[in-house]
Ligand SMILES: Nc1ncnc2c1ncn2[C@@H]1O[C@H](COP(=O)(O)OP(=O)(O)OP(=O)(O)O)[C@@H](O)[C@H]1O
């Protein structure tokens with residue numbers, strides 16, 4: 001195989017059709033940018049989920065009379081409930097929060113807002129804060145066990161599963177991810193068609209060369225490789241451009257957008273390392289997709 | 305060198321066969337004219353030898369290769385043994401004379417050293433020494449056909465196929481091209497040439513295979529084009 005020959009053919013091919021090459025690179029870049037965004041969204045969602053699953057607890061709120069009467073969970077009703085919880089293998093730990101502590105936390109949470117002034121310690125319930133054991137990466141089983149054991153018991157007002165509250169947030173993030181991937185898919189189809197079309201046009205403009213090659217007995221490798229290399233190079237160029245786009249997007253947009261919540265630990269930050277890692281994935285993805293598309297196109301549409 | 309055994313070619317879109325039970329044998333080193341009226345099947349004959357197409361029935365042998373039966377991946381091997389020239393030259397207009405000839409070697413993987421050595425030799429053989437750096441459009445028709453012949457011959461094929469190589473040339477230039485083909489034939493290369501040109505066939509006095517409506521109607525050594533045709 002004469003690499004100098006293939007490279008020369010590729011450069012003339014790419015130069016012959018600069019506008020087409022540019023369009024192909026850009027379309028590929030945009031679709032890969034979306035794939036990259038989708039991957040980053042997935043990564044962030046996963047990290048957020050594990051961040052929360054560590055913190056999330058089930059809260060067993062006690063009735064008013066128990067809350068008022070018991071400040072350290074020493075009396076029969078509360079200590080009975082506590083014992084039941086602590087004996088469960090699905091429970092990692094239980095903490096008692098009395099009315100005074102609940103009031104403190106409430107004040108911190110709503111500092112500077114008028115509700116903070118309205119609340120009285122007596123109006124807040126004491127709670128048993130239950131940390132759950134993970135089973136197969138989920139606290140599902142523990143949460144339902146606690147609910148089952150606590151709901152309807154004497155002294156229990158309500159059982160609040162925090163995961164129910166956060167589920168909505170995850171639904172939303174999951175939706176964002178799905179939309180990103182759907183857009184990426186549509187864009188990818190456009191990129192595929194464009195690559196396929198470019199290969200066809202490229203083969204057409206080079207039909208005399210290819211004809212001569214076939215005639216003098218060049219193997220399929222020689223006749224097809226320039227087209228494939230061309231397609232793969234544009235795929236790689238698109239991927240690199242997409243990587244640059246992701247980094248720019250992170251610095252210029254995501255960082256300021258997420259700065260507040262990421263600092264507060266609400267969701268984990270998107271780090272530069274993450275972005276670079278995803279960008280690195282995009283290169284082989286771009287190369288393989290472009291190469292396969294080019295190959296299939298040559299097989300189906302072009303006699304080379 | 306070439307053997308056709310009752311070769312029939314039916315094109316899908318046509319009702320009569322382009323070649324009809326054609327049996328022809330050509331020995332190594334022969335010079336053969338393939339003549340006949342337009343549509344008689346001359347180009348089809350050559351295309352089948354090159355495996356541009358496959359026969360509907362019959363066998364075709366080029367050296368030891370059964371042309372119709374070889375798998376696709378071995379087709380290049382067949383074509384590397386055959387040189388071809390056409391009426392329309394088929395040169396690459398964006399490459400120089402030298403590059404056009406070199407191209408035929410590069411695409412079959414010959415080393416740069418070989419290319420540098422062989423290309424000037426063949427250009428000299430066809431009488432184009434000193435014109436290696438010209439572009440095709442800076443050459444006359446006859447010179448362009450010489451480039452095409454150089455390209456066809458540069459890999460020293462055993463067989464040279466020519467489909468009306470003088471079809472676009474005036475009589476004098478045609479005569480020069482014939483002298484060149486004759487010289488190539490003298491190196492031991494078998495030459496098979498399809499043509500309409502009476503005067504060329506008559507002056508060369510070589511073997512003539514005549515086709516009509518896809519059939520071989522005459523196969524004669526040292527022949528002329530024929531009276532009344
Ligand atoms: N690709 C094709 N599809 C269908 N029919 C074809 C095809 N090529 C040739 N034919 C038919 O086959 C017959 C022989 O054609 P061919 O080109 O071999 O003739 P020819 O002797 O080379 O003619 P000419 O002297 O005009 O070049 C003609 O009737 C032609 O119409």
Ligand SMILES: [Mg+2]
Nearest residue numbers: 346347348467
């Ligand atoms: Mg013809």
